[in-house]
Amino acid sequence: MRITDYELFHAPPRWLFLKVTTSDGTVGWGEPVVEGRARTVETAVEELFDNYLLGEDPTRIEDHWQAMYRGGFYRGGPILMSAIAGVDQALWDIKGKQLGAPVYELLGGPARDRVRVYQWIGGDRPDDVGDAAAEKVDAGFTALKMNATPELERVDSPRAVDEAVERLAAVREAVGDDVDIGVDFHGRVSKPMAKRLVAALEPYDPFFVEEPVLPEHNDALPEIAAKTTTPIATGERMFSRWDFKEVFEQGSVDVIQPDLSHAGGITEVNKIASMAEAYDVALAPHCPLGPVALASCVQVDAAAPNALIQEQSLDIHYNESSDVLDYLADPSVFEYEDGYVDLPEGPGLGIEVDEAAVRDSDEPDWHNPVWRHGDGSVAEW
Known part of the structure; x- marks a missing residue:
């Protein structure tokens, strides 16, 4: 062959x-x-x-x-x-x-029967998150994630911190203490603001704080982690096991989030997951992407004993024209029940791509926005 x-x-x-x-x-x-x-x-x-x-x-x-x-x-x-x-x-x-x-059988067999998933709420500049959170919990999700802030100045006002706290407080009030809430800093927060924010958000028990600083500033993670008991998560912009070495050796990260479509695929992320296990670090793969990426994540999650939860892009704010299920011949493979997805039983990735839908789709021209501060300088998106 x-x-x-x-x-x-x-x-x-x-x-x-x-x-x-x-x-x-x-x-x-x-x-x-x-x-x-x-x-x-x-x-x-x-x-x-x-x-x-x-x-x-x-x-x-x-x-x-x-x-x-x-x-x-x-x-x-x-x-x-x-x-x-x-x-x-x-x-x-x-x-x-x-x-x-299934691929997970070739990785050693399943370490679990189903994989927990979380649901995005809010947008790039988060608002109305309380009502959105209640709606997703009513739909059966037990874990949510939201952006912490819009763009921030390198040293921003007390009001900017208060607004981030108010948003998380609104979600916590809407869903109660049985629901986990991940808070994504999206790398748009500077080190001084990250230190202030992780401390201010802690009373509302975030599930984790994601990418509190950009990966080029991972040397600041120990200082940020020292300001909170909230688990620190990062890794969506890290692309190999060698990129993860520093954060494992630091001991400041609790959850790693390699992306199966960015970090070398199933082969590499499976190795990263094993490295993380040795450092008592959980795996929660990044995946605001399509059905093939999600299927790949679920295969690794199934076999990784330290897999914690899986991101998935259903109804995410980026998916304005098409969604994760639109390119599958059988969308039921990703039916979510009680906040979990069952392990796929089909061979390979366990999905059947609807090739006709793929071929008939319009070619997108998506680029992330370029944000600017009030003085005209470029802001982190």
């Missing part, structure tokens, strides 16, 4: 799908994308196939991962690692289909 063909499809709202075909007709799907840089990643995927993968045996997944990563003098980063991630997902999908087993 050999890899004989591949196709790439841009699909709304901001996704890129990869179809890989083998000589015996087996098809595997991946989702290699950097949101807002899909065309750049597309070129990287084409280079991997045209220069190396076409004609190769698709079952040698580890060997291909090593060749794609180490075969170039320049390594890592969001573009290459996202391209590798999508290819890796597709190769695992093919292997599972060839062997008639």
